[in-house]
């Protein structure tokens with residue numbers, strides 16, 4: 001693992017900063033235009049979730065190297081209220097039809113790997129990875 | 134009602150001829166690029182259905198005027214085997230997931246108005262209209 | 267994305283750019299169908315498009331390339347919505363399998379046996395408007411020549427209605443008698459229904475008990491569509507009406523019963539409102555239309571009459587039944 | 600398409616074309632979300648894009664405009680797929696409403712009343728893994744101090760399983776007695792099940808009949824998870840096993856029954872395999888774990904014990920129950 005950086009999410013402008021950071025790293029790693037846009041969208045969604053539901057938190061971008069593969073890891077962490085019903089927020093149609101955007105199912109689709117840990121009153125930690133092929 | 138023309142559907146090339154006829158009429162009536170493409174797609178689907186399932190038939194294009202509105206009417210008629218289960222062919226996911234294209238639900242969505250009459254062993258008559266707004 | 271698809275795209279686009287014929291667009295659209303099948307997202311199509319244009323016409327102004335980059339970004343959410351469609355189709359297919367299985371279980375659970383009696387010809391057809399039938403037919407019969415039939419309709423359709431059917435069946439089973447009187451049968455089932463379902467659900471039911479030896483039908487009704495009697499001798503139709511509240515309204519409900527003696531060729535036509543309340547483009551289908559249909563086939567076996575009525579009504583309504591359709595005919599032969 | 604949307608698009612695109620910042624793309628993507636919500640098809644986005652570019656930079660070569668026309672044609676099928684998504688979401692919501700309604704009907708239809716007897720404290724919890732419960736509990740009791748309980752599990756889950764529950768309820772109702780012997784109860788229900796469902800469906804059932812006056816439990820089992828007896832005096836757990844085939848296998852099946860006398864503080868723990876066959880990341884949760892949980896709360900009311908066991912097992916399994924969970928405790932007090 002090498003190369004690491006993060007953005008504190010407090011205002012809507014920080015969402016843009018997190019996107020920019022992610023796009024730079026993705027471009028540097030050699031992801032194509034479409035994948036850059038997807039990674040950026042995933043970061044955008046995660047940062048927006050922090051901004052909307054936790055108030056503040058952090059987006060961290062890491063470059064990964066594993067078995068000769070390069071990849072990008074997005075970590076979205078907050079100490080917000082946590083997610084009471086994970087099953088529900090991971091359900092299709094639940095977020096999108098409500099106009100909340102791609103939501104977490106969207107992030108899962110945009111990336112190769114998706115993990116979520118959440119605990120009521122303590123916060124949420126989401127890790128999403130995309131590998132360069 | 135004025136202006137009327139039709140194309141016999143016997144080979145795949147006739148599908149293209151029917152498309153061309155529909156596009157010309159749509160353009161002449163003043164439909165925009167997107168609506169021209171939609172009307173053409175609807176004609177394409179109907180002609181393709183005739184070609185694939187009835188073997189031969191006819192696509193007829195009519196210009197309509199009603200209550201000051203102008204519109205286009207597509208008639209797809211064949212003497213083929215008919216459709217045994219209309220409910221099924223009008224079901225979402227049934228045709229598209231099977232790779233058969235937009236199918237009849239697609240035609241219905243592309244146009245404003247859609248009517249189907251079918252009878253086993255006697256053939257099928259489909260009429261689809263789109264109004265110029 | 268596969269290189270081969272990109273090459274195909276470029277070639278199709280190139281042909282179009284040269285002549286812009288309808289033929290080119292037809293080929294392009296057929297190809298787009300294939301792209302959807304291979305789960306190529308719309309943002310990937312724009313990207314392929316950009317690359318192809320770049321390779322075919324390298325020397326365009328920068329604004330063209332920027333404009334495509336913007337479109338790619340705009341299409342990401344569209345691509346996600348499309349992926350959601352895939353997963354919804356899969357979920358729907360799973361649910362369909364479960365519903366099919368449930369409909370099978372329901373059918374086995376509630377199956378009934380057509381009575382075989384000397385001098386009585388029975389026809390029966392029950393077609394649900396949706397997956398699950400909210401109409402229910404249950405026969406009871408015995409060696410002494412009794413053939414009882416319950417024709418029930420739960421107010422409401424689909425699954426919630428279908429679940430209530432078991433009450434009728436097990437209620438009738440608990441009576442354990444084929445010659446119980448209609449007013450008693452209706453009272454028993456009424457109490458079960460009243461106890462078992464909440465105030466928003468009601469069931470209408472006709473109960474007819476036919477004594478084959480005496481050729482006598484005794485019948486009662488709990489707010490159900492009246493049966494029809496066809497008198498062969500007079501070539502006339504009359505309604506068999508009996509007073510009674512819907513099942514489940516009040517535990518104290520009392521049911522009337524009436525008796526009618528049949529002669530050869532007479533028909534008793536029992537049904538749910540799905541038969542009489544069909545609609546075509548001009549409005550409700552008149553009761554007289556049904557009389558005419560029956561009259562037209564009156565000399566045929568009961569099953570043939572039933573099938574004919576269904577086929578004709580289906581035709582009149584463009585195969586769009588709004589309600590479950592159930593028709594039973596007892597023919598004295 | 601609304602003029603306002605076209606203008607907004609043009610403005611956002613224009614900003615992007617000037618500086619190509621991340622901020623511009625963020626605004627663009629948020630706008631694309633709104634476009635989807637307003638059912639703007641992707642082909643309309645391309646068309647809007649083309650018009651905006653035309654208005655902003657009129658003097659581009661013809662190939663650019665042709666290229667957009669081709670893209671519009673390519674997107675038509677994508678637009679249709681998206682509309683299909685809308686209709687699938689709507690269908691799914693309707694189905695969800697129907698399933699909820701059905702679950703309600705099922706609950707009312709199959710509801711049971713907890714017996715209230717001197718010297719007996721009962722705890723009960725039944726939580727379905729999916730929408731519909733495939734486990735079923737039915738109590739029968741009377742004034743003479745008998746409290747019978749049927750604990751049944753249909754092999755299979757979801758709707759098809761839930762439909763079978765009515766057989767148990769109406770079968771028990773038809774017995775119309777709270778002190779019927781377990782072997783007789785199981786035989787009767789077995790014959791109903793055997794007659795009513797096909798060979799691919801089976802039901803396991805435990806029947807326990809408690810005589811409060813004698814503090815005596817008589818029990819039998821049709822291939823069901825053994826109950827557990829907790830002896831307060833010895834602080835020990837033993838299984839209450841009784842031989843018997845699953846319901847529905849053979850109409851001639853014979854069921855054993857056994858008797859056990861309870862003393863103060865003794866517990867009889869009846870359940871379905873959803874309780875004992877829970878898994879966590881390391882594999883199956885051991886039976887001993889359940890014993891420990893019960894022992895920990897043995898002095899509390901039966902309902903508190905039941906709730907505690909569920910909460911702890913839920914925690915161990917990360918709230919991911921694979922099977923319906925049903926737990927009943929009879930506590931002699």
Ligand SMILES: [Mn+2]
Nearest residue numbers: 400420421422
């Ligand atoms: Mn009904």
Ligand SMILES: [Mn+2]
Nearest residue numbers: 419539540589
């Ligand atoms: Mn009805």
Ligand SMILES: [Mn+2]
Nearest residue numbers: 733753754755
């Ligand atoms: Mn089960």
Ligand SMILES: [Mn+2]
Nearest residue numbers: 752872873922
């Ligand atoms: Mn189970």
